[in-house]
Amino acid sequence: MLVSTFMGAVTTLQTGANLVSPFVPRFIISNVVREMTILELAPTIMAVIYAGKVGSSMAGGLGTMRITEQIDALEVMGINAASYLVLPKIVASILMYPLLVIVAAVCALMGGYLVGTLTGLLTPTEYVYGIRYAFNPYFITFALIKTFVFAFLISTISSFKGYYTQGGALEVGIASTQAVTSSIIAILLADYFLAYLLI
Amino acid sequence: MIKIKDISKSFSDKQVLAGISGELEKGKTNLIIGSSGTGKSVLLKCIVGLIQPDTGSVFFDLRNFTEADKEMKSDIRREIGMLFQGGALFDSKNVQENVMFPLDILTKMSPAEKIERVNFCLKRVGLEGVNKKMPSEISGGMKKRVGIARAIVNNPNYLFCDEPNSGLDPQTSILIDELIMEITHEFDITTVVVTHDMNSVLGIGEKIMFLYKGNKLWEGSNNDLIHSGVKELDDFVFTNKVMRSLKDKA
Numbered sequence: 031m032l033v034s035t036f037m038g039a040v041t042t043l044q045t046g047a048n049l050v051s052p053f054v055p056r057f058i059i060s061n062v063v064r065e066m067t068i069l070e071l072a073p074t075i076m077a078v079i080y081a082g083k084v085g086s087s088m089a090g091g092l093g094t095m096r097i098t099e100q101i102d103a104l105e106v107m108g109i110n111a112a113s114y115l116v117l118p119k120i121v122a123s124i125l126m127y128p129l130l131v132i133v134a135a136v137c138a139l140m141g142g143y144l145v146g147t148l149t150g151l152l153t154p155t156e157y158v159y160g161i162r163y164a165f166n167p168y169f170i171t172f173a174l175i176k177t178f179v180f181a182f183l184i185s186t187i188s189s190f191k192g193y194y195t196q197g198g199a200l201e202v203g204i205a206s207t208q209a210v211t212s213s214i215i216a217i218l219l220a221d222y223f224l225a226y227l228l229i
Numbered sequence: 230m231i232k233i234k235d236i237s238k239s240f241s242d243k244q245v246l247a248g249i250s251g252e253l254e255k256g257k258t259n260l261i262i263g264s265s266g267t268g269k270s271v272l273l274k275c276i277v278g279l280i281q282p283d284t285g286s287v288f289f290d291l292r293n294f295t296e297a298d299k300e301m302k303s304d305i306r307r308e309i310g311m312l313f314q315g316g317a318l319f320d321s322k323n324v325q326e327n328v329m330f331p332l333d334i335l336t337k338m339s340p341a342e343k344i345e346r347v348n349f350c351l352k353r354v355g356l357e358g359v360n361k362k363m364p365s366e367i368s369g370g371m372k373k374r375v376g377i378a379r380a381i382v383n384n385p386n387y388l389f390c391d392e393p394n395s396g397l398d399p400q401t402s403i404l405i406d407e408l409i410m411e412i413t414h415e416f417d418i419t420t421v422v423v424t425h426d427m428n429s430v431l432g433i434g435e436k437i438m439f440l441y442k443g444n445k446l447w448e449g450s451n452n453d454l455i456h457s458g459v460k461e462l463d464d465f466v467f468t469n470k471v472m473r474s475l476k477d478k479a
């Protein structure tokens with residue numbers, strides 16, 4: 031939340047600093063902030079944070095269960111440990127992550143509002159007008175598609191890394207680091223391809 | 230009774246088990262012994278189906294487990310209890326939930342019946358009043374006891390223990406060993422214990438299978454152990470002075 035508020039604030043200031051021409055109306059600043067936040071910053075930056083926090087803990091948790099034989103214990107009882115442990119994590123991520131991104135986007139827009147109006151860059155009316163100007167609802171859909179894809183990628187990659195850990199505590203640490211790096215790479219690639227395919 | 234026939238297993242190009250056969254008897258503690266890295270755990274995992282052997286089959290009282298269909302496999306699994314090396318308790322569940330877990334997934338007992346059964350098993354392994362404790366809050370010996378309680382909660386016909394006293398002090402080790410042996414006799418279970426601990430071997434080895442580099446070199450009871458005449462077994466058994474002086478006397 032803190033991160034996303036500052037994200038909006040900084041985007042506002044920088045866009046403002048770059049738009050010095052008197053021919054460009056001020057409300058374009060908040061218009062740009064909206065586009066950037068919804069389309070790119072909120073889903074992607076949050077995905078990186080989510081991978082770092084949730085992805086690593088998923089991989090760490092499953093890795094620990096693997097090396098302490100908790101997964102074997104489930105299998106001996108005839109439980110399919112992969113679906114028993116991993117499926118709920120993927121479902122929870124796909125449900126929760128979009129909500130997280132919506133909250134983040136709202137925070138970012140409010141952060142932009144606060145900084146933009148406090149520094150006198152633009153008036154509240156201009157900011158709100160810019161936010162609503164030429165609004166394309168498809169971008170929201172697109173952003174949501176992104177969040178589903180990212181959530182799926184982070185949770186499956188992290189679970190996979192954790193589930194197939196071999197060795198001891200050291201390897202659990204490695205698995206959880208790998209979960210984060212692999213997830214982030216996957217997010218950036220997916221981000222590119224989704225933009226290419228859907229816009 | 231469990232019968233294993235010609236079990237072998239390799240990982241990539243490294244052969245870990247080279248055709249092991251043998252019988253594990255009902256109502257007895259059957260030991261699989263050998264030094265670290267000889268494939269004891271791999272053999273145990275092949276028997277319970279956690280690892281698919283490359284060749285060979287396992288029979289649980291004449292039922293071929295290796296080639297069983299899904300239904301028979303899950304029937305046999307219901308009769309298996311397993312104690313893992315570190316206890317393998319689920320960290321997110323407390324003691325009571327851990328012990329109850331097999332009942333939750335394998336039976337249709339009512340909550341009251343389950344609690345009663347769980348308390349009976351916890352009492353049997355000498356643990357009372359720790360139902361609500363988390364695994365991280367109890368000692369290594371207690372974790373093993375909880376692991377045993379979880380392994381026997383669904384009245385298994387077969388009990389498997391991988392290094393039940395690794396990481397325990399000698400006194401606690403003996404208590405755990407005796408507990409396993411008592412439970413085996415009391416409930417007439419086919420128990421298989423993997424160990425490299427000589428105290429256990431001598432204490433509870435009613436039937437012993439000695440593994441060396443993936444081969445079964447000897448089998449017999451703890452009384453015959455010191456007269457085996459197998460050099461590798463002698464090297465394994467008589468590693469310390471006390472043991473050697475025992476042999477000289479004998």
Ligand SMILES: Nc1ncnc2c1ncn2[C@@H]1O[C@H](COP(=O)(O)OP(=O)(O)O)[C@@H](O)[C@H]1O
Nearest residue numbers: 240241245263264265266267268269270271272
């Ligand atoms: N999943 C596995 N993949 C590759 N090698 C394994 C695996 N499990 C065990 N091994 C190897 O098999 C050998 C026997 O292991 P194990 O049965 O655990 O020995 P122990 O007799 O000490 O229980 C070891 O050399 C181990 O490295």
Ligand SMILES: [Mg+2]
Nearest residue numbers: 269270391392
């Ligand atoms: Mg072992």
